[in-house]
Amino acid sequence: MRCCYHGWLYDTTGQCIEFPLEPKVSRQQQDLRLKSYPLQALGGLLFAYMGPDPQKAPLLPRWDVLVREDGKREVKVFPDHxxxxxxxxxxxxxxTHTFYLHGIMDRELGLNHPFAAYYRRPIESMEFGFCEWGLDKTIVYGGDVPETEIRPPMIFPNILRIPNGPVEVMHWRVPIDDENTRILFVAFTPVNNGSVRTPEDAVIPFEYVPVMKTPDGEYDLQSFFSQDQMAQETQGVIYDRSNENLGTSDRGIVMYRRMLQEQIERVEQGKDPTVAVVRDPAKNRMIDFPNITSPADAIELIRAKEKAA
Ligand SMILES: [Fe+2]
Incomplete structure (x- = not known):
C-alpha cells in the first residue's frame, strides 16, 4: 500500500519498503513499520482480523449473502452515522420498533413503502432466544393476515441479517470511533433461472448512498434507513443508558447486552468468544438460515386483501 501523500510504500506486514524523494534513508526510517492486520476478501468486502493473535484467528464466516453464486450481489456504503x-x-x-417507526410512520407520512403494511400488523407476542450466532427472534402477528414470522438471528456482535422480500441483506455496523459508525450493506438477489451468477471472489462495484437528510439538515424519513438513522442518532452520540426506562418489549436488547458483557469478560480473561465464532471448515461452507419465513408471501397476501377491500 502506497501512501498517497508522499508515496511511501508499505508491504503486507506493515514494513515501509520505499522512501521516494528521501535522498538518504536513515536507520530509523528503515525500521519504520505500521501496525498491520491480516485481510481476507469475500463477497465484495475486505475483512481484517483485529484480534489478539492472528495465528489463532477463527474462520471468516461464510454468510450466504457473501458466498451464494446463483444471482447478483451489490455493496452499498451508507452515510456515516x-x-x-x-x-x-x-x-x-x-x-417491535418496526411497528411504529416503520409501519405507523409510513401511514402518517403517506409513503406507501412496499413492506410498511407488513410491519403495521398488530404484534400479539414475540420470543427471543440465545443461539450460536446471537439472538433468535420470532414475532407473532395477528389481525387480518396473521403470521408467525421467524426473523433471521441478530448476528453477534454487529450484524443485521434481514430479507427484503426476495433480496437477502446484511448490514455490518462498523465503528469508526466511539462516536461514528459506518454501515456496509450487502444485498444478494437470487436469479432463479441461473442466467446470472456472481462468484464469491468477484469484484463487486460499490456505491455510496447519499445523505438521507433534507437541505436544512432534518431527517427526510422517506425510507426505513432514514427512519432508523433518526431513531439511532437522536438518542445522543453515546446514549446514556443509566437513565433509561426499559419495557417488556426491550427483552431482546437486555439479552443482547448481557451477551455482550459475557463475551467481553471471556475475551478479557484470554478465552475464546462463544458466539458467532466459526472454527469448523465443514460448518463454514455456507452459513444460511433456512428456517426464516420471508416477508414476501405475507406481503402478497396483504396486497391481495387491500385490493379486495
Ligand atoms: Fe428499523
Missing part, C-alpha cells in the same frame, strides 16, 4: 455503533446494533434486537 454520528452515534456509537451499539445504538445501531441494539435496533436489531428491538423487534
Amino acid at each position: 454520528h452515534c456509537n455503533w451499539l445504538q445501531i446494533q441494539e435496533n436489531t434486537a428491538d423487534s
Whole structure:
C-alpha cells in the first residue's frame, strides 16, 4: 500500500519498503513499520482480523449473502452515522420498533413503502432466544393476515441479517470511533433461472448512498434507513443508558447486552468468544438460515386483501 501523500510504500506486514524523494534513508526510517492486520476478501468486502493473535484467528464466516453464486450481489456504503455503533446494533434486537417507526410512520407520512403494511400488523407476542450466532427472534402477528414470522438471528456482535422480500441483506455496523459508525450493506438477489451468477471472489462495484437528510439538515424519513438513522442518532452520540426506562418489549436488547458483557469478560480473561465464532471448515461452507419465513408471501397476501377491500 502506497501512501498517497508522499508515496511511501508499505508491504503486507506493515514494513515501509520505499522512501521516494528521501535522498538518504536513515536507520530509523528503515525500521519504520505500521501496525498491520491480516485481510481476507469475500463477497465484495475486505475483512481484517483485529484480534489478539492472528495465528489463532477463527474462520471468516461464510454468510450466504457473501458466498451464494446463483444471482447478483451489490455493496452499498451508507452515510456515516454520528452515534456509537451499539445504538445501531441494539435496533436489531428491538423487534417491535418496526411497528411504529416503520409501519405507523409510513401511514402518517403517506409513503406507501412496499413492506410498511407488513410491519403495521398488530404484534400479539414475540420470543427471543440465545443461539450460536446471537439472538433468535420470532414475532407473532395477528389481525387480518396473521403470521408467525421467524426473523433471521441478530448476528453477534454487529450484524443485521434481514430479507427484503426476495433480496437477502446484511448490514455490518462498523465503528469508526466511539462516536461514528459506518454501515456496509450487502444485498444478494437470487436469479432463479441461473442466467446470472456472481462468484464469491468477484469484484463487486460499490456505491455510496447519499445523505438521507433534507437541505436544512432534518431527517427526510422517506425510507426505513432514514427512519432508523433518526431513531439511532437522536438518542445522543453515546446514549446514556443509566437513565433509561426499559419495557417488556426491550427483552431482546437486555439479552443482547448481557451477551455482550459475557463475551467481553471471556475475551478479557484470554478465552475464546462463544458466539458467532466459526472454527469448523465443514460448518463454514455456507452459513444460511433456512428456517426464516420471508416477508414476501405475507406481503402478497396483504396486497391481495387491500385490493379486495
Ligand atoms: Fe428499523
